[in-house]
Amino acid sequence: MAGPSLSPLLVVLLSLALASVGQGAQDTGERIINGIPCPRGSQPWQVALFQGREFECAGVLIHEQWVLTVAHCYLREYMVQMGSDLLFDENVQRIRATESFIHPRYNNVTDLHDIMLVKLSYPATLSSTVEIVLLPEVCQEIDTDCTVSGWGLTSMNATTNSSELMCSNVTRISIPECKKTYDSVVGRFMMCADSLDKLSCICTGDSGSPLMCNGYLEGLVSSGHFPCVPPFDPAVYTRVCRYRKWIVFVMCVHHEKCDNFLEMVSIAFCITNGMIPLAKAIHDNFGLVEDLMQTVLAITDT
Structure with missing residues (x-):
């Protein structure tokens, strides 16, 4: 998850614009005891993450090609099942995923910033049983x-x-x-x-x-x-x-048709936060956007 080195000025400017902090939580891992079966189809955004045929974790569909889950579930590869309340259902969509993006400030001891994006190898087909949350x-x-x-x-x-x-x-x-x-x-x-x-x-x-x-x-x-x-x-x-900006930027940075949108968002972000010189620099030299995005990814939403 390493990125390019950042200029001190860029880090300072963006650190002032976005808040970040953090420490703390506890043990991981979860199950629902004494729950009841969910009404059929009531959670159409929920997906199951498998390693082979072994269920590992749950997640949610936030875009046709992106799943949001927690960082402590990280694996190099998943098979993502969606569209069924049943844990094992061969008649629904199953899409391979090999790209995962852990929040850069995730702490596996405290579980602070325990969040991760998983990119599907191709977009899911949306329907009444597969929806975006x-x-x-x-x-x-x-x-x-x-x-x-x-x-x-x-x-x-x-x-x-x-x-x-x-x-x-x-x-x-x-x-x-x-x-x-x-x-x-x-x-x-x-x-x-x-x-x-x-x-x-x-x-x-x-x-x-x-x-x-x-x-x-x-x-x-x-x-x-x-x-x-x-x-x-x-x-x-x-x-x-607290992670909306991070989610949007990660999906944008890792989308092949994002360049113009990325420049637009970056400039708007700088102007909104009073960083006019940086906005002009981005416009004049779009290469700075890479540094900008790496910094943004390391700073959590305000």
């Missing part, structure tokens, strides 16, 4: 129930994944409350949710599964307490709204 336009407090869905283990004694997609209703809890269990949670980039009765839980097997709130993808299952024993602790999710 809606990303949140802004970060906002969520005071309604949310739904998490996954193919993870369904009981503490289970040894195999669920054969069908399971759902559980959860409620977002405050970061101070979550810190009682996970003292290293960073509220800016993470969010926590729990079932009200503490009888439903994610644990080993549901990594990358979506947390849907009011029709938008608000979180990705990142980590939880292990072993999973009742009463269950809250789960920690990567807060998707």
Whole structure:
């Protein structure tokens, strides 16, 4: 994931324009215990990531050719299944993926910035069972129930994944409350949710599964307490709204028809943030865009 070296001035300018911070979370791996089968077709954006025939993680389709999941699920290659609530379904789309892009500030000890993009080898065919999820336009407090869905283990004694997609209703809890269990949670980039009765839980097997709130993808299952024993602790999710700029830029940089759009976005970004000289430099020498994009990729959304 190494990029070209950056000029100190470029780094300073962009660091002032975009905020970044971060430390902290805990154990990885997830499953839904005491959930219920999801209504058929209710999560058409959810995909299953396989290594060969071995299920590894879940993810969500955010573009015909891009899947969003968590960084701790990284593998060199996947077979991505979509269009079915069944974990093993030979009658649906399965597309190979060999390109993955981990957030440059991902910390595999703390799970901070636990997010990754996977590029499919060719675009998926959209239909009533294969849809693109809606990303949140802004970060906002969520005071309604949310739904998490996954193919993870369904009981503490289970040894195999669920054969069908399971759902559980959860409620977002405050970061101070979550810190009682996970003292290293960073509220800016993470969010926590729990079932009200503490009888439903994610644990080993549901990594990358979506947390849907009011029709938008608000979180990705990142980590939880292990072993999973009742009463269950809250789960920690990567807060998707903080990564919109990173997601857009990665997809743009790795799209063969992006050059003009990339220049336009880069110049607009600089002008919006008061960096007129840099915007002019980009216009005059488009080669600077590569440096600009590498810097942007290393700085998280404000």
